[in-house]
Amino acid sequence: MGKKSVVSAIDVGTSKVAAIMADAGDENSFQILGVGVAPSKGLRKGVVVNPDEAREAVREAVRKAEHAAGIKMETAYVGITGRHINSVNTKSAVAVTRGDRVVSPGDLKRVLESARTVSTNAERKLLHVIPRTYTLDGQEGVKNPIGMNGFRLDVETHVVTAATSSVQNLLKCIRGLGVDVEDLVLEPIASSEAVLRPDEKEAGVLMADIGGGTTDIAIFKEGSIWHTAVLPVGGYQLTRDIAIGLGIPFEIAEEIKRKYGTLLEIPGDKENVAKIDGASVGLDNGQEILNQDVNDIVRARIDEMMRMLLLELPHADYASLIPAGIVLTGGVANLPGIDSVAADVFRLPVRVGIPKDVYGLADILYDPAYSTAVGLLIWGARRYSEEEGTPDEGVGVVMGKGLRRFVNKAKHWVNL
Ligand SMILES: Nc1ncnc2c1ncn2[C@@H]1O[C@H](COP(=O)(O)OP(=O)(O)OP(=O)(O)O)[C@@H](O)[C@H]1O
Ligand SMILES: [Mg+2]
Numbered sequence: 001m002g003k004k005s006v007v008s009a010i011d012v013g014t015s016k017v018a019a020i021m022a023d024a025g026d027e028n029s030f031q032i033l034g035v036g037v038a039p040s041k042g043l044r045k046g047v048v049v050n051p052d053e054a055r056e057a058v059r060e061a062v063r064k065a066e067h068a069a070g071i072k073m074e075t076a077y078v079g080i081t082g083r084h085i086n087s088v089n090t091k092s093a094v095a096v097t098r099g100d101r102v103v104s105p106g107d108l109k110r111v112l113e114s115a116r117t118v119s120t121n122a123e124r125k126l127l128h129v130i131p132r133t134y135t136l137d138g139q140e141g142v143k144n145p146i147g148m149n150g151f152r153l154d155v156e157t158h159v160v161t162a163a164t165s166s167v168q169n170l171l172k173c174i175r176g177l178g179v180d181v182e183d184l185v186l187e188p189i190a191s192s193e194a195v196l197r198p199d200e201k202e203a204g205v206l207m208a209d210i211g212g213g214t215t216d217i218a219i220f221k222e223g224s225i226w227h228t229a230v231l232p233v234g235g236y237q238l239t240r241d242i243a244i245g246l247g248i249p250f251e252i253a254e255e256i257k258r259k260y261g262t263l264l265e266i267p268g269d270k271e272n273v274a275k276i277d278g279a280s281v282g283l284d285n286g287q288e289i290l291n292q293d294v295n296d297i298v299r300a301r302i303d304e305m306m307r308m309l310l311l312e313l314p315h316a317d318y319a320s321l322i323p324a325g326i327v328l329t330g331g332v333a334n335l336p337g338i339d340s341v342a343a344d345v346f347r348l349p350v351r352v353g354i355p356k357d358v359y360g361l362a363d364i365l366y367d368p369a370y371s372t373a374v375g376l377l378i379w380g381a382r383r384y385s386e387e388e389g390t391p392d393e394g395v396g397v398v399m400g401k402g403l404r405r406f407v408n409k410a411k412h413w414v415n416l
Helices: 051-069 105-116 164-173 187-195 198-203 234-244 250-260 292-313 338-346 368-387 401-410
Strands: 006-012 016-023 031-039 075-080 086-093 124-136 137-144 152-163 180-186 207-212 213-219 224-231 325-331 350-352
Touching: 006 051, 006 164, 006 234, 006 368, 016 051, 016 124, 016 368, 031 051, 031 292, 051 152, 051 164, 075 137, 075 152, 075 164, 075 187, 075 368, 086 105, 086 224, 105 152, 105 401, 124 180, 124 224, 152 164, 164 180, 164 325, 180 187, 180 325, 180 368, 187 213, 187 224, 187 325, 187 368, 207 292, 207 368, 213 292, 224 338, 234 250, 292 338, 338 350
Parallel strands: 006 075, 075 180, 207 325, 325 350
Antiparallel strands: 006 016, 016 031, 086 152, 124 137, 124 152, 207 213, 213 224
16 A cells, blocks of 8 residues: 655666655655666667566566565656757746735746746657746846735746657656656756755756766756756766777676776786786686776776766856866766866866765665666655645746646556
8 A cells, every 4th residue: 555655766777777665754854665776678878769678677676666665656756868858948027917016926837837838849848847046127036036026027947848759658668567657857857956965056066977878967056957968978888988999798898897997096017917807707718808908998988978078068167157066976976086087177176976865765875876766756755745735945846737737648648
């Protein structure tokens, strides 16, 4: 039997599917009830390309989480990413309607509704309309205008849309398991929830979640989301480089990367070079692998990835946009020394983000690879507390009713 305060999250990644169930009953924290992880199938660069295969991977992760929690997963917050995601900042305005010119919740609703009318059609679905900042009669930077006096209310929003077909394929594999999708959340936004501090978001910060198939980017400024993007590169490319560079199978290259991959200096001189024992990674032909060769390959690709991140920043004076620097997360952020390579490229502070200390967080989740899953849970727990009547001030995140309707409609497309 389900429990009302249970919040669940499913991160369908290119490398792994992670399902988490938690009790959000306590308004300040939530307690993890169960975690399930399964190797991913049927995904390419963050997008479901084979819903049947993907569903089986999700089924395994969900089953494990349910088993650990001892209850069934009925609904879940689900992450979405991929190159098909589009995000723009838009502006819209309405006249304040009340006779006394005091901004009411109704005005807020109307101004957000008008932001929502942008650029959607049969091929694109609206995922998020996130208010960034309000302007009241020319007074900029208003965080919450309700109760203030004015004639004209402007809002700046971050609007995120996704390709309908990709949304459909993702929904298909979750709904096919009998789990209702509570909300689809853009993965960079979810990861940011788990790893960024409020002071970093206020000052300006870039979060990059480098996963297996995608690099999910979010830039925050003045406490609000400013830019989101998804790049189709990740740890997969690193493994492929090692496999091709050393002439070894992909699976062995993956193991070498995880076990020995590093961006730190490797000890040893010319006479005494550090070598990887081929047999320890399943190579039985006596092939010699030099640590330094792996290091050089990894460094070249990470350096290139960091330069791609740099291109996401709009102008040369990016240091003033993101003085708090870069927070790297996702499985690839486990590479020792990745922070110093990034710092060399950006010349800004860099840290590795691990999911925030949440009460009851299982040990396995203290890993940058779980930032999206934990972030989805934080998002869901906040939604739960809002519905319970304890809204979290300053969050100001609005999800399109349109998407809810779309999710409900999608139930009819999926044969259960
Ligand atoms: N210790 C490690 N050293 C180097 N790379 C690692 C390490 N641990 C994991 N990775 C890499 O991280 C990647 C997986 O990261 P993650 O679990 O965040 O991806 P994902 O969420 O499944 O994929 P995506 O978000 O791209 O859809 C893989 O390429 C994996 O090889
Ligand atoms: Mg991921």
